Amino acid sequence: MKINISHYGFMPDGKEVKLYSITNDNNVTLQLINLGATLQALYAPDKFGRISDITVGFDSLYGHLNFTDYQGKVVGRYANRIANGAFSLGDKNYQLTQNEKDKTCLHSAGEFSDAVWNAIVIDTNAVEFSYTSPDGTAGFDGNLTAKVTYSLTDDNRVVIAYSAVCDKDTVINFTNHVYFNLNGSAISDVLDHEMQMNASHYTPIDADSIPTGEIRAVEGTAFDFRTPCTIGKRINDNDEQLILAKGYDHNFCLDGKDGEADVTVKESVSGRKLEMFTDLPGVQLYTGNFLDGTVIGKGGMPIVKHAGFCLETQFYPDSPNQPNFPSCVFKAGEKFESTTMFRISVEK
Ligand code: BGC
Numbered sequence: 001m002k003i004n005i006s007h008y009g010f011m012p013d014g015k016e017v018k019l020y021s022i023t024n025d026n027n028v029t030l031q032l033i034n035l036g037a038t039l040q041a042l043y044a045p046d047k048f049g050r051i052s053d054i055t056v057g058f059d060s061l062y063g064h065l066n067f068t069d070y071q072g073k074v075v076g077r078y079a080n081r082i083a084n085g086a087f088s089l090g091d092k093n094y095q096l097t098q099n100e101k102d103k104t105c106l107h108s109a110g111e112f113s114d115a116v117w118n119a120i121v122i123d124t125n126a127v128e129f130s131y132t133s134p135d136g137t138a139g140f141d142g143n144l145t146a147k148v149t150y151s152l153t154d155d156n157r158v159v160i161a162y163s164a165v166c167d168k169d170t171v172i173n174f175t176n177h178v179y180f181n182l183n184g185s186a187i188s189d190v191l192d193h194e195m196q197m198n199a200s201h202y203t204p205i206d207a208d209s210i211p212t213g214e215i216r217a218v219e220g221t222a223f224d225f226r227t228p229c230t231i232g233k234r235i236n237d238n239d240e241q242l243i244l245a246k247g248y249d250h251n252f253c254l255d256g257k258d259g260e261a262d263v264t265v266k267e268s269v270s271g272r273k274l275e276m277f278t279d280l281p282g283v284q285l286y287t288g289n290f291l292d293g294t295v296i297g298k299g300g301m302p303i304v305k306h307a308g309f310c311l312e313t314q315f316y317p318d319s320p321n322q323p324n325f326p327s328c329v330f331k332a333g334e335k336f337e338s339t340t341m342f343r344i345s346v347e348k
Helices: 061-066 240-245
Strands: 001-011 015-023 029-035 038-044 051-053 088-091 091-093 118-123 126-131 144-152 157-166 194-197 202-205 248-254 263-267 272-278 282-286 309-314 335-346
Touching: 001 061, 015 118, 015 126, 015 144, 029 309, 038 157, 038 335, 194 282, 240 248, 272 309
Parallel strands: none
Antiparallel strands: 001 015, 015 029, 029 038, 038 051, 088 091, 118 126, 126 144, 144 157, 157 335, 194 263, 202 248, 248 282, 263 272, 272 335, 282 309
16 A cells, blocks of 8 residues: 655645555555545556546646536535525524525535645555635535545555534535546546445425425335435436436435345446445435537546436435435534445456
């Protein structure tokens, strides 16, 4: 296991962004940058031993700063959407930045994703990022300090451990927004990737992508991935939910089966397999529906529609306004802690 640190770029205000590369004994390399505590790249061998980056994003800081759809970024303090950018906690009403359609608050308007985090190498296989968001940012209450530690193990696990604490009562929901393409970057889209997900329910959305409050069974729908199915097989079905989101962009309620991956994705040409494990109640399956090829990504390739899939582990979207969803409210001084793990392997 070895770690290498290099210069990645300078922010417009002169702050330096660094690249951290961790390589394990199987030639898997995890790359991170401290802008947005971003998972910059994950290089992994295919079934022939050929190594490719299996994430979609940008080679340079320029791409991250000008064209981002949160590629690889950590999102917080409240990942995903809050209806009308408004909620109340105790007897206080909050109006957040309405950065989507001048209406919804999406990904806390980049509160943590656009920040340059502090980074410390804590081991030959691990980097800890930390950032404090000042009271009032994007309309949230309280100074919130978050830590995200990434580590890579010799059995090809990428472990992302989040912790956060605020000095006032607040809502907390951290995720990572990495887009995977197991073929290796954006050579082709991910519609032929086969997905299996232990989720018996999902949360349908309205025209603003806000959950309606219903927790709907996946049985008999295009949302049933309990048995493996390619991402593309049903994505264009005449299903109101798929039409609203132009594909999958929905929260799945994870069944949390002990010892089993929550999600497994396989790509048969490369033989690569990705498993995801989390302790959070939900995951947003986003299939890059709003990517349209106008933005140039890694290797000079356009980032086309469905170029990658995201598995954004999370509390359900709009939880602060949905009393029947698991609570994302944390009292002043109460610690949010969560771990999501991705394991990469090959099947011949
Ligand atoms: C959302 C998508 C959005 C993407 C990039 C995802 O978490 O669900 O609707 O386009 O993030 O912001």
